[in-house]
Amino acid sequence: MKNNKWILWALIAFVIFVFVQSLFFKFAGSEETDIIFATIAQWMSTVGLGFATERFANYGGYLIGSAELIASALLLITATRRLGALLGLGIISGAIFFHLFTPLGINRTIDAAGNTDGGALFFMACGVWLSCALILWITTKEPTS
Template identity: 55%
Template sequence: MQTLSPWQRHAHWLPTVFVVFVFVQSLFFKFSNSPETVYIFEGRLDPWAASLGFAGVFAPGGVFSAKVVGSAELIASLLLLFGAMSPSRRLLQLAGAALGLGVISGAIGFHLFTPLGVAVINTDGSSDGGQLFAMACVVWLCCALLLWMRRSIWLGWMTPRSH
């Protein structure tokens, strides 16, 4: 069995803390019906979805509402943190990274392929300059890095076992 350096044993904390920070700081906006979040979900995404025949999916109570997305981000954050705290709980960190990757992949897709755009234009005409999109991309990279760092767990499931 190989001995891991302190860097190798603790490197997972960097991407974990970044993802948790981004997800948790966004919860206030998603759960408080902030004007920015209402504008993104109800003002931009829901009308776009309605034009495709999926009215209400981003509205309050919809399957992709701000509160649903925020809940998934909260669950991912908790799984990441609890899984990072102990080697015996790495499966939780793997699950959090996978959930986080799924959530943030959706966010990136909506920035790229809907009227939301890479640089979100606010109701007052100002732009975020692509900050939300850039943060989503870094979160995606961190979640992918955590999945790679924990590859021995999921590769173990994929390896055929002889009986």
């Protein structure tokens, strides 16, 4: 049982680290964030979602960043931990979808010069997905006190 607590907190720390460190990029309107959300917005226009592309390109980073911040806070509180893990799982499932099924790709462009991240963001997203799933599994198996 004690090992589960350490594992649980390591998983929570990883998810929060990934979500919170990305907030600077999302809230500061960094070039990387602009490229990500503009790429997805362009793709949205090709699948009949053109009505939302401008808003998504301009405000998607703020919306996703806010959701990640809320998920991080929920993960810290025992009573809301499962909800935080579910929210994190939903957010990161969307991220993985966009990496796999849109022009964003796994090895995405990070700047105007065409440099890529080597897949780092995608693999971190996979780690967050696995961590959120394990948090749900561990907290579901824990006896309630």
